[in-house]
Amino acid sequence: MTSPFLWPGLPAAVLAALALGISKALQHHATQTAPLGGLGTVAAARAVAGHPLWLGSVVANAAGIGLQWLALSSAPLAVVQPVLVLGLVFAVLVSGQIARRKPDRVVLAGTLLCAAGLAPF
Numbered sequence: 001m002t003s004p005f006l007w008p009g010l011p012a013a014v015l016a017a018l019a020l021g022i023s024k025a026l027q028h029h030a031t032q033t034a035p036l037g038g039l040g041t042v043a044a045a046r047a048v049a050g051h052p053l054w055l056g057s058v059v060a061n062a063a064g065i066g067l068q069w070l071a072l073s074s075a076p077l078a079v080v081q082p083v084l085v086l087g088l089v090f091a092v093l094v095s096g097q098i099a100r101r102k103p104d105r106v107v108l109a110g111t112l113l114c115a116a117g118l119a120p121f
Contacts, residue, residue, distance in 0.1 A: 008074055012068075012074070013067075013068070013075065014083055017085070018090050019060050019067060020060070020090075021093075022057075023058075024057075025090075026053045028091075029053050029098050029099065030051040035047060089114055
């Protein structure tokens with residue numbers, strides 16, 4: 001049975017990992033799809049910052065940080081930090097959905113190893 005002091009820390013950590021994973025996937029796709037051809041550094045940064053996917057990533061990142069704060073304020077770091085690594089797994093899954101393609105074998109193998117490494121926690 002889960003210790004009552006892990007509530008709401010553990011669910012908040014999982015939701016934080018999900019939000020942060022979504023944020024990273026959105027950032028990746030925003031930088032890949034923003035029209036950057038021939039732009040200087042400042043203009044390219046403006047183009048990416050105004051991209052709808054980037055703006056969505058900012059919202060998801062803010063939600064993830066808030067949830068991470070909640071998780072760390074109500075559960076030990078030794079519990080929360082390993083759960084936050086799930087953000088990598090979520091980022092790969094969300095990125096594949098956004099791109100409408102499956103991750104390649106190397107990425108999938110790394111994601112599975114990451115998830116397997118979290119199993120003992």
